[in-house]
Amino acid sequence: MFNFNPIATGIESDFMNEPVIDIEDLSKFYGKARGIDHINLDVHAGEIFGFIGPNGAGKSTTIRILMSLIFPTSGSAKIMGMDVIRQAKEIKRKVGYIPSDANAYQWMGVNEFLDYCLRFHRIQDGRKRVDELAKLFELDLTRKISDLSMGNKKKVSIIQSLLHNPGLLIMDEPTTGLDPLMQSVLFELLRTENRNGLTIFFSSHHLSEVQMLCKRVAIIKEGNIIRVEDIDTLRKKQLKKVFIELDEPVDIETFNISGAENLSLVPGNKISLLFSGNISDLIKALSGKRIKDLTIEEPSLEEIFMHYYKV
Amino acid sequence: MEMKRNSLSLFLWTLVITLLISVTMSIYPTFIENQSRIFGMLNLIPKGVLQFKGFSDLNDLLSPMGFYAANNVIYMMVLGSIYAIVLASGILLKEEYNKTAEYLLTRPITRSEIFLTKLAVVAGNVFLLNIITSLAGFIATGLAGNEIIRLRPFLIISIYTFLLNMFFAATGLFISTLIKRSRPVTTFSIGLVLILYFIYTLSKISESVSKLGYLSPFTYVDQKVVSPDYSLAPGNLAYFIGISFLLIAISYRLYLHRDIYV
Numbered sequence: 191m192f193n194f195n196p197i198a199t200g201i202e203s204d205f206m207n208e209p210v211i212d213i214e215d216l217s218k219f220y221g222k223a224r225g226i227d228h229i230n231l232d233v234h235a236g237e238i239f240g241f242i243g244p245n246g247a248g249k250s251t252t253i254r255i256l257m258s259l260i261f262p263t264s265g266s267a268k269i270m271g272m273d274v275i276r277q278a279k280e281i282k283r284k285v286g287y288i289p290s291d292a293n294a295y296q297w298m299g300v301n302e303f304l305d306y307c308l309r310f311h312r313i314q315d316g317r318k319r320v321d322e323l324a325k326l327f328e329l330d331l332t333r334k335i336s337d338l339s340m341g342n343k344k345k346v347s348i349i350q351s352l353l354h355n356p357g358l359l360i361m362d363e364p365t366t367g368l369d370p371l372m373q374s375v376l377f378e379l380l381r382t383e384n385r386n387g388l389t390i391f392f393s394s395h396h397l398s399e400v401q402m403l404c405k406r407v408a409i410i411k412e413g414n415i416i417r418v419e420d421i422d423t424l425r426k427k428q429l430k431k432v433f434i435e436l437d438e439p440v441d442i443e444t445f446n447i448s449g450a451e452n453l454s455l456v457p458g459n460k461i462s463l464l465f466s467g468n469i470s471d472l473i474k475a476l477s478g479k480r481i482k483d484l485t486i487e488e489p490s491l492e493e494i495f496m497h498y499y500k501v
Numbered sequence: 502m503e504m505k506r507n508s509l510s511l512f513l514w515t516l517v518i519t520l521l522i523s524v525t526m527s528i529y530p531t532f533i534e535n536q537s538r539i540f541g542m543l544n545l546i547p548k549g550v551l552q553f554k555g556f557s558d559l560n561d562l563l564s565p566m567g568f569y570a571a572n573n574v575i576y577m578m579v580l581g582s583i584y585a586i587v588l589a590s591g592i593l594l595k596e597e598y599n600k601t602a603e604y605l606l607t608r609p610i611t612r613s614e615i616f617l618t619k620l621a622v623v624a625g626n627v628f629l630l631n632i633i634t635s636l637a638g639f640i641a642t643g644l645a646g647n648e649i650i651r652l653r654p655f656l657i658i659s660i661y662t663f664l665l666n667m668f669f670a671a672t673g674l675f676i677s678t679l680i681k682r683s684r685p686v687t688t689f690s691i692g693l694v695l696i697l698y699f700i701y702t703l704s705k706i707s708e709s710v711s712k713l714g715y716l717s718p719f720t721y722v723d724q725k726v727v728s729p730d731y732s733l734a735p736g737n738l739a740y741f742i743g744i745s746f747l748l749i750a751i752s753y754r755l756y757l758h759r760d761i762y763v
């Protein structure tokens with residue numbers, strides 16, 4: 191549906207061999223307070239890359255450095271081979287950005303704001319793209335921005351980020367305010383754009399969203415990246431979610447074995463736990479117990495995430 | 502776009518100052534007719550209050566130009582300076598506290614271009630305010646005095662007013678680039694203009710604190726400077742242009758390296 195020209199977006203052959211985002215030893219301190227601390231990250235062309243962590247972990251700090259809103263204390267970051275400080279203007283021609291707070295100019299109309307965005311990119315024939323995206327998101331272009339709901343403001347933010355056919359899209363909590371239907375419209379659009387060559391950097395604290403869209407994910411904790419994993423690998427980790435129901439009272443000491451975590455007793459002689467050890471150790475611990483029910487399943491990403499946070 | 506955004510504010514400030522000048526100058530014929538009674542009343546008012554109003558020498562009030570100049574101090578210089586500092590201190594910061602900076606600064610535009618565009622808007626707005634209010638003052642003074650008013654003194658007063666307003670605009674930009682986090686600085690900016698005007702007034706009233714006046718830019722546009730020969734003093738010009746340029750240059754450097762918080 192949407193035409194994409196890799197040459198126009200800067201994903202040129204020179205860049206194909208190097209990461210679209212290349213972060214090296216990047217740190218940001220606000221006085222003595224830590225923002226991010228020596229993080230390293232590569233995002234490759236054509237990826238949908240997830241960036242997850244709780245509030246205050248350093249996600250927005252990283253993104254704001256990439257968008258040259260704030261300056262790093264040390265280290266470097268490059269986008270498409272260009273330095274985010276020295277070549278910020280050139281980078282912004284090729285990058286779309288959806289900020290977490292969708293506050294466009296309140297005194298403008300939606301059309302006026304989108305035309306204003308197009309003018310920065312000197313795009314003469316952007317109306318078709320505006321109309322296509324507005325139709326897709328069911329956005330009324332004739333309304334004033336101040337009259338829009340939070341969800342509709344977010345739609346404006348999404349549309350403005352894609353008007354200039356960027357090669358890289360950086361999104362900071364892009365689904366905030368969107369209803370589930372519009373979230374799925376957004377995800378479908380992103381998949382289409384990605385198939386056409388758009389690289390996507392997706393920051394979120396909703397792991398289910400990241401799971402639906404991303405191929406790889408970086409987990410950031412207290413300013414440090416603690417894991418960069420393929421989503422599939424992450425889900426195939428040894429970590430298992432175990433439910434056990436016994437026909438006798440549960441002795442929690444039984445599960446004092448290597449790899450057992452998050453033990454939770456449930457009324458009715460039940461226990462749930464996360465297990466990352468050798469499964470035969472667990473079976474051995476249960477030998478002699480009168481097992482009524484035993485379920486071993488894949489944990490959710492949330493649980494995997496929480497597991498890593500305890501590392 | 503930025504000019505359009507600030508057009509309502511410019512219109513309202515220009516309208517208010519123009520009305521104040523016009524109404525004040527319309528009083529001039531009555532003032533002349535009743536000058537002995539009014540002087541008698543004014544002599545009862547403490548010198549400090551008169552000075553604060555801009556009347557440093559009551560005899561100045563007898564000519565239409567003197568009457569205009571005295572009122573011009575409080576209206577065009579003080580109110581114009583408040584307009585200039587409020588406009589300038591907010592023009593960069595409001596992008597931060599309205600959270601629109603995340604749209605503006607992520608466009609293919611350098612910070613240098615943003616700063617210079619905003620500076621041009623401030624200078625343009627202050628210039629328009631000065632042109633319109635000066636023109637209104639010129640016409641009102643001519644009508645009030647029922648005589649042809651010489652253009653040169655008017656130009657001198659207008660240039661001093663513009664320089665003073667731009668001095669406060671530069672100060673406003675400087676303040677906004679010093680603020681660490683995005684927060685409105687309007688109250689502080691208005692307070693600064695009034696404090697500097699108060700210091701100027703105080704230095705005129707009391708000999709013991711007369712040297713304090715050197716701290717206030719209003720001292721360098723004092724009508725005593727303006728009136729005697731209606732000429733521009735090179736030292737005063739250098740003061741305004743030099744300090745304004747310096748403040749703008751420092752603000753520019755600070756803005757280029759400023760962390761933008763939204």
